[in-house]
Amino acid sequence: MSGSIQMATTYIRWMIRRDLDAVVAIEKESFEFPWSKEEFRIALRQGSCIAMVAERNEEVIGYVVYERTRPRLTVLNLAVRERSRRLGIGSEIIQKLKDKIDLHRSMTIELDIRESNLGAQCFARSNGLRCNKILANWFYQCDEAAYRFEFPPGGYRDGQPLR
Numbered sequence: 774m775s776g777s778i779q780m781a782t783t784y785i786r787w788m789i790r791r792d793l794d795a796v797v798a799i800e801k802e803s804f805e806f807p808w809s810k811e812e813f814r815i816a817l818r819q820g821s822c823i824a825m826v827a828e829r830n831e832e833v834i835g836y837v838v839y840e841r842t843r844p845r846l847t848v849l850n851l852a853v854r855e856r857s858r859r860l861g862i863g864s865e866i867i868q869k870l871k872d873k874i875d876l877h878r879s880m881t882i883e884l885d886i887r888e889s890n891l892g893a894q895c896f897a898r899s900n901g902l903r904c905n906k907i908l909a910n911w912f913y914q915c916d917e918a919a920y921r922f923e924f925p926p927g928g929y930r931d932g933q934p935l936r
Contacts, residue, residue, distance in 0.1 A: 781829045783862055785869045788817075788824035788836060795833035796826065803852035806914040813838070816849060825869065827853070827862050835862045839870065846874055848884040867900040871924060885919040897922040 788796065793810060800807040808816075816822050821842055827835035835853035839846050848870070853862045867882075874880040884902060886893045894904070902922035909918050 783834075783865050784828045785825055785865060786828065788826045792826050792833050792836075796824075796836045799833070799836060799852050799854050800850070802855050808850060822849070825866070827866055829857070829862075835866055837866050837870065841873075844879050845881045845883050846870060848882065851884070863896060864900055867902075871901075874924075882924040884922045886922060888918045888920060894920060894922075901925070 793813060796813065797808075797810050800813075813824075816838055817824055819840070821840050822838060823841060824836060824838045826833045833854075834857040836851070837848060838850040839848045841847075851863065851866060853866075870882055874882060882902065884897055885908065886897060888907075897904075902924045904920045905923045906921040907918055908921060
């Protein structure tokens with residue numbers, strides 16, 4: 774196809790053991806207080822914790838770690854490799870999570886974001902999550918508050934999602 778650009782396909786799949794080094798590298802370039810490899814292992818040993826990776830051209834370029842408990846899916850960690858940001862990968866990950874919740878059973882997605890992380894807040898809003906709570910001194914590494922974002926925005930009333 775002359776004159777056209779072939780876009781790489783993003784695959785979102787379950788994380789496997791060999792992905793851990795790439796995930797830790799993305800974590801280190803993404804956060805001021807990154808999780809260590811051991812912290813990932815501890816989280817993933819929990820029965821309710823699940824991890825997925827985003828992959829393009831056989832390279833892990835993003836990940837999400839979440840905890841699924843009824844009635845919510847709580848995002849514990851989500852990041853995309855710096856050189857792959859603003860290409861829609863994070864949005865694809867969020868969509869995958871949205872596909873996993875059952876709106877008919879009043880399930881929600883929750884994501885806590887540092888008050889200083891304006892980029893992540895804008896990302897959450899652009900993906901349909903809305904801030905519903907401020908949590909003072911939420912992060913153990915610092916005195917910073919968190920904004921709790923939720924999908925569907927507004928939660929539920931009478932078993933129906935509010936939008």
